[in-house]
Amino acid sequence: MDQPGFDYHIDIPGTTLFDGKQAMKGYALNKMCYAFNKEVNRDAFAADEEAFMESYGLNEAHKQAIRDRDILAMIAAGGNIYYLAKLTGIFKLSVQDVGGMQTGMTTEEFKQYLLDQA
């Protein structure tokens, strides 16, 4: 068994494991993002971000991270990248854009970073 105590997870720098603790923080945010599977919800969000966030009961940390388009803050607030990807899709951000935003690189730098690992 690899989880001896109440703290199940090892510290991996630059990595936030989406476990129960994160899930408890982020449920409303993730639920809203899950709703973006449907076009009608994507359109409603685009039409009025604040009203849509409010209708899903997002807290201030969730909302501010979204207003700031700050991916790392969304994750810190309990967001799960699989659901957040549906939100970043609305913002027309590619996976490499999102990678760059989180690592302080431009998208081109981030793409080169990936290629360099070949």
Place this chain on the structure above:
Amino acid sequence: MDQPGFDYHIDIPGTTLFDGKQAMKGYALNKMCYAFNKEVNRDAFAADEEAFMESYGLNEAHKQAIRDRDILAMIAAGGNIYYLAKLTGIFKLSVQDVGGMQTGMTTEEFKQYLLDQA
């Protein structure tokens, strides 16, 4: 292991085990009945039974069993008693009414049958 071959289940007279075979037959019927958890769907069914059944894709065996208020036929057509209970609730049938209907007793006879097992 208690299921040696492809036929997993022993024959128990008067009992239809809700297994995969039954589930494959009854999915649309059970899905409609699950929707009756919500009042809006109960009202829509009450207002137009045929249209509501059609909207859930019920087959003719499902529909005829419902038109006939025939519980045994609903079960034979793949209905699961837990979901059907929500439908019989709409018909204002008690669990003892439903018991009587399936066993060929009046409700009073069925109640007495239960008491006699004490």
Place this chain on the structure above:
Amino acid sequence: MAKILGGISTSHIPAVGHAVKNELHDDPYWKPFFDGYIKIHSWIKENKPDVVINIYNDHGLGFFLDQMPTFAIGAAHEYRNEDEGWGLPSLDPFPGHPEMSWHIIESMVADEFDITSCQELAVDHGFVVPMQLFWPGAPHNPDMPRAIPISANTVQHPIPTLKRALDFGRALRKGIESFPEDLKVVVLGTGGLSHQLEGERAGFINKEFDQYCLENIAHNPDLLTKITRQELVEKAGAQGTEFLMWMMMRGALGDNVTEITRNYHIPISNTASGTLLLECE
């Protein structure tokens, strides 16, 4: 560390909710049933558990056939009691204990139980009726513990084996006891005993088999794992498979238990009702 005080099993017949609401405790039909809960009330008053793990089976409210889990564990801040289709008024939400839920889920998945975690879950009479029976006025009883629902599949065959149910309880015990806060925990197992709602055999009750289960569950639960699921349907009735919840509860209580009280009464609605309070030694 958290400590399991004991377990309480009980039938969870919907009609009980109605009888509670209408205060039929002294009605001749209901008195032999409600009298079975007097000692349980005193035990709860004495012991005041902080957390109640409520092992029940959903009846088509919280889960549908589109995604039917074998074992589901709630991990929500609260659990809503919703309309099951009969238009009955719903109770107020039951506060949860998500930190302990996640601790249990971590422990049980590590122990190779394939849990479905539920961060949102509507709970039906299987969960609610026992709460009303044990904590009158629930969830507003001042002694109401925080709740963690656990639901096992008895709707869609294949259902879990009696052995898997007992082993589930044993793994659950490990998960609860390793929780680092000093909390007192009671485990419920709700459902059963023998009954059958559907088919030409509707109304089937089996006193002899129920008594056999009641005789053995406290001190010889492994014997009961010899019962196959098909036998369970045959002998306990199609809905008597809810006895699986009693097995899950039993597993969580450890090897040695003391029976504090027992009640068995035929019939309540279509069901042979049973209650058992087992205290951990």
Place this chain on the structure above:
Amino acid sequence: MAKILGGISTSHIPAVGHAVKNELHDDPYWKPFFDGYIKIHSWIKENKPDVVINIYNDHGLGFFLDQMPTFAIGAAHEYRNEDEGWGLPSLDPFPGHPEMSWHIIESMVADEFDITSCQELAVDHGFVVPMQLFWPGAPHNPDMPRAIPISANTVQHPIPTLKRALDFGRALRKGIESFPEDLKVVVLGTGGLSHQLEGERAGFINKEFDQYCLENIAHNPDLLTKITRQELVEKAGAQGTEFLMWMMMRGALGDNVTEITRNYHIPISNTASGTLLLECE
């Protein structure tokens, strides 16, 4: 009786769907990736499986956190590919094989796997991209087998252990092989290899670890069960946990397999992509 011909593992990167649609097979970025599938196409043409068991991980389309199963098995007549939020056109539904699904579920629940059965399930790129790679034009390829999706949780920790994943595959094998019709079955394991989408470590790739996994999965899969889930996140990246699907597939192939082809290429999108075709002996 049904017979397992072999297993094919592959990455399932969403960008592949786009490349397939735009026929980028000879584009310099894509060629080293698509070249890995040539031998797989011949093998499929030669062997013509009747059923494909597609072991993948859902990414937030078919399941949400309200009810997150550890292991889910589809038991539907067909599986719809739905919009995942990017507005991409969806493929037509994939025909299922519910009779075999139920047979497998019966067998695995009897063997103490706590399955969530899914009679309705929307499938995402994790399921669809490998189908497009192996059966071009899917689901309308004339050789398209009937499909059974199996999804394991990699979204919400705790995820299953590598040992449980391998054991799942072994129990799955037993369920498939006991199916009484003479059907040829291929098992897919989709996802991986190393990649990470989130956090300051986004873009993490680990060639050495991927090669270690590729070296050992065919002939020494039990060795890989020594890897803890935390190590897997550390060494394969947060989304590299999808390697669990490869372990599940591997378990279904029996003790002895022959490696027919292997491909490994960095990067496709953010991912170290890998493919492996193992034939059962």
